[in-house]
Amino acid sequence: MEALFEMIRRGDRPALARAISLVEDGAPGSRELVQAAYRTPGNSRIVGITGAPGVGKSSLVDGIVNELRSMGRSVAVIAVDPSSPFTGGAILGDRVRMKHRTTDPHVFFRSLASRGHLGGLTRATGDVLTLVGVAGFDDVLVETVGAGQSEVDVMKYANTVLVVLSPGLGDAVQTLKAGIFEIGDVFVVNKADLAGADRTRAELEMMLDMRPPGGWRPPVLKTVATTGEGLPELAGAIEAHYEYLKSSGGLKARVRNRFLASLEEYLKREMVDEVLRAASASGELERCLAALEAGKDDPASAASRLASQYRAASSCSALVPSERS
Structure with a gap:
């Protein structure tokens, strides 16, 4: 396992994929890998992406990857998928997602099986994120399972949380009821080319106005992930929030929350x-x-x-x- 860990530290993608499989399955040697990873912390910026099914999270993640790569940043994507009830593995898997990114040496994509775990994430999330950090990625995007309104666990692991909505589905009100509203650092109205996008954005802005003043004021951005519209602004908002965390001392608190x-x-x-x-x-x-x-x-x-x-x-x-x- 020591040799495998050293390969991960050197940025070996196949070695990282193998290590994640070992950790997911709780295989012999996985505990030693995880222990070594926690003693060699990385400095990756972790961005969580959550929201109800059908709002276009996967397309948005793909668009964010494109934007970050254009800035010269290396990116890992950890997508938590529903589990097969028979195998316990991720139903969608890696092959059907982000196919055009498989040849980019600076992008790593991995699906994790939720295995029935509540909160939109998987039990191995913290360990996997720590392993990915050791590999030296600039950014790690964590896309939750899309289980609707039970995905608040992402705030425990991410530095910045994006809450994604789409217009015309009453999502703004549903988000407020679900408690997801409180965890959002950036709100994204995706599919903004559809009718009702401005109304959804206005509803969110109104809700944010009811928050106590002071601290970080989450921006509400409109995007069309399939065309790239709004993605530069979204990347800028992620950077702005990260800088705010560093200057306010909030980053240390979020890292502690992850541990x-x-x-x-x-x-x-x-x-x-x-x-x-x-x-x-x-x-x-x-x-x-x-x-x-x-x-x-x-x-x-x-x-x-x-x-x-x-x-x-x-x-x-x-x-x-x-x-x-």
Whole structure:
């Protein structure tokens, strides 16, 4: 794994792709790769792109890549796709997306399978972003799964969050209700050549006017990703927000949030596994499942009981004095 990691540090794209697969699958050696990556942090600018299905996120990502490449910046795209219920892999995969970019040595594209994870991202997101950062990309674009209004997790990982909408679908109101409105650093009205684009932009501006004054004021931009209209302005807004974060101290806070999100993911995995192992060993897990099957219990109550029993057992273990030789 040490040799593979060194190849990633040198910018070897196939090595990076292989490492991401190992991390996604939790394969042997993946933990060592991740540990090395966190000890060799990169300086990539991470941009999250979120929004409801059908607003043109993928086309917009492609357009942003074109714009950033014209500025001489290297770009990695991490697109979280729905999972196949049979294989657990990404349904769309890399081959059907951004085909014309496969020969550009300064662009890396990878699909990750959401594997049923809520929040629009995947459990491996933090680790994958850290690996990509080691490879030295200037920008990393994270496109969420398109699961609608549950995609707020992107704010935990990105320096800048783009919320993408399209006109005429009532998206502005839906975004406000979903809570996505609060996470947006830049709002993008894509497909702005359609009727209603100006109205959607005006609605968003009105909502932003209701925010408390001070701090960063998210711009609302119109784009037509398929023609490139508005993309230079969007790239400028991303740069402006990043500079604001650096000057205000917000960048350090966002990097810390990313580490906290990764820490939370590992804690969840570790604690769930420990509770289930203890419950299985004591026979309580089997009793809970039998009660659920008989309609005599519910998952919430059973989970609370298992957690309480685990905490009680852990407390008792802590009180037992260790043997001295």
